[in-house]
Amino acid sequence: MSLSHIIQNPNHKIGFLGAGNMTTVFLRRLIESNTLTPKQIMVSNRTDGKLQKLKSTYDILIANTNEQLVDECDVVIIAVKPQDFNEALEPIASSFKPDQIVISLAAGLALNSLYKIVPNVRWARVMPNTPSRIGHGVIGLCTRDKKDVGLEEYIKSLLASLGTIISVESEEDFNTIMISSSSGTGFVFELMSYWQEWIEERGFTAEEARQITVETFFGASLLAQQSPNISFVELVSAVASKKGVTAAGLDSMRETEVERALRISFEKAWIRNQEIAKLV
Ligand SMILES: NC(=O)c1ccc[n+]([C@@H]2O[C@H](COP(=O)([O-])OP(=O)(O)OC[C@H]3O[C@@H](n4cnc5c(N)ncnc54)[C@H](OP(=O)(O)O)[C@@H]3O)[C@@H](O)[C@H]2O)c1
Structure with a gap:
């Protein structure tokens, strides 16, 4: 899937796998800043309660399963705790499309480990801090394939409403941020x-x-x-x-x-x- 295809499609969808604290922060910033419309956002979760709350607050789309989320979204943001990663991703690894953009918010999970769980997608790591809630975050960004021209710029523009995004070459620098x-x-x-x-x-x-x-x-x-x-x-x-x-x-x-x-x-x-x- 080419980046221009995603960017030029006004209805392209961003999926959040996990409906916890960080997803709530992202949703509020993305919608309030008009970066995305609620109908460009889909969320899945292990249990139903938080999904219904997000739907009634933001009128976003709900996926019944993680597979549906991966299938219907152009970009997937994995927002589960690091210890839940394998359990969430392994059963659906084959559902990802080649070159799909997948963003991990997890601390501690390196890009190469992520690539082993789901190969052939465009992995990036993003690390927001709590002031991202009010648009004053410092957010680390590291993409797996440094030659993937445009991916970094796309993620920067997608997440600009959360704060200052610092893009780094190495995961050592990512950890420093x-x-x-x-x-x-x-x-x-x-x-x-x-x-x-x-x-x-x-x-x-x-x-x-x-x-x-x-x-x-x-x-x-x-x-x-x-x-x-x-x-x-x-x-x-x-x-x-x-x-x-x-x-x-x-x-x-x-x-x-x-x-x-x-x-x-x-x-x-x-x-x-x-x-x-x-x-x-
Ligand atoms: N909070 C922060 O300040 C912060 C800052 C930077 C990065 N992060 C990272 O962001 C990620 C999310 O953190 P968070 O604070 O938002 O966690 P959280 O509030 O615990 O939310 C995680 C969500 O993932 C859901 N989940 C777990 N397993 C799942 C599965 N198999 N399928 C679908 N949904 C599943 C949980 O569902 P249930 O409702 O069923 O439990 C829960 O709603 C973590 O990797 C964390 O390290 C967090």
């Missing part, structure tokens, strides 16, 4: 909870402390985004005057090796990702 952006979002929330806790200890209500924290992180991010030519080191210097209040806090951050602690967190996440990959 996953840990820094997907796990990283969790790390940032953890830091935010420390901020909120300290402000509350100083007598502010939880609501006030949360607002101060969120606006501090948001303002800092926005300032960095709008100052692309100013490094983080320079942005730090702009806050801290010599022997001043901020400098005292920064000195302590360096003495207590906050950077080392964070680096260890990244490395531990990296190691865990490799362990999980072996289990799947």
